[in-house]
Amino acid sequence: MRVRSRPFLAVAGVAAVVVATAITLIVTGGGSGGSTGGSGGTGPVCAQLVVPAYFAPQYWAQAAAAKPPPADMILDITGVGAGTAPQPRFQALVRQAQAAGITVLGYSSTVDGQRPVAQVEADVRDYAAWYGVTSIFLDRVSGQPQQVPYYRQLASYIHQAHPGAQVWLNPGVYPDQAYMSIGNVVMVFEGTYAQYVAAVVPGWAKSYPPADFAHTIYDTPAADVTNALRLATERGAGHVYVTDGSGSNPYQALPSYWPALVASATGGCRDPR
Template sequence: MSLLIPLYVHPAEDPGAWHRLITAATRTYGVVLNPASGPGEVPDPAFTAAAGALRAAGARLLGYVDTDYGVRDPAEITEDVRRHRDWYAADGCFLDRVTATADGLAACRRLVRTLRRLGVGTVVLNPGVHPAPGYARLADLTVTFEGHWSTYVSAFSRPAWTARHPAGRLCHLVYGVPEALVPLAVRTAHERGAAVCGPVTGEPPNPWAELTPALAGAGR
């Protein structure tokens, strides 16, 4: 099981969390860098330093980019990805709020092709739900669930097409997990065909402001 780590807190606000993440970098699938709901307008020195330390420790860096469910101009998305690469040496991108409908598949395919031509190494798509068949073939990793633990245990369903994809290309991000049940959340993701996950104990509005307790035991 690999862990995807969206740590949406500034390094100056919680340096301890970033230090723990750096020391456990090799236990992760990747770390999502999100200075300002994207790369921001100018480089952030604290994120530059954190990104450098993570890279030196062996982490894969994924720049956060909001696609606004297909509404945002692809040129703006591409520019954000380029900034993450140039400012923070990101290896790839984490495309958030990706549309999940069949109607949006062609536009998403064009966007991913553009990013591949830029040299983006890893593309993660996050529709947060199981998208129409076809999306998962575009990405290195697709987040097919993002939501609360209560929903994950009571209302999760897995479409048949997911069985045609390796578990290593599917991810579940679950928040509001009681700390004692984090190991169960990891096992549940694996049983549901996702070899990458990110269970956290945090709650909205920003459940990703803290590290997953699973990081301490990942890879053991």
């Protein structure tokens, strides 16, 4: 995520896992299709909860135990990509998540389009070989038109290497519209609740389905969670995360109101899976 400069993680066995500021986890509750509609069953489809997190392993279990369970997690080993060697502890966590039916995506920073393509492609190969992970979350996406060929090349490589894989992009703001044809999901807001209240959605975004967009809202007081979720729905976000975390790393733990957030986001709706 773009909020902070992320350190590399030197892993030495299980002890290093506790120093989990380099783990990124994105959790999506429910299936695709946003917060309304859907075929089969009754009631609206559950809102998708996205949890960008740099936190200790126990939060994996807490997030995965949510009802409905998460659909997607993003694994970040180093703060940049897959690292130089597989980490057994993370391999076990990925297997557990996949056994629960969760799709795990591998984190790779593009450094605003300045990271060499070959390094990102190496992340794609290593996540697949070491963790059985084929979908990719590209972070620090520039969102600028001059980098469109760079990101199109990366997305093409991922899809060719792993047909059916997802490509998530995180510019953190609404990018040049050409990026919408590159990513399966684009994270178009990442900021504080105060910033979110004042945010403006460009007119072109309304022509895309909610499933194409993710919003991440941090420094959100408990009293404002309902309003944040309402705004996200009104603004066409199919993937949403709300947390009271703040500071240089607002994702180091689940929000203090995690159970209530899950209930608020998914109450009265159905899990389409």
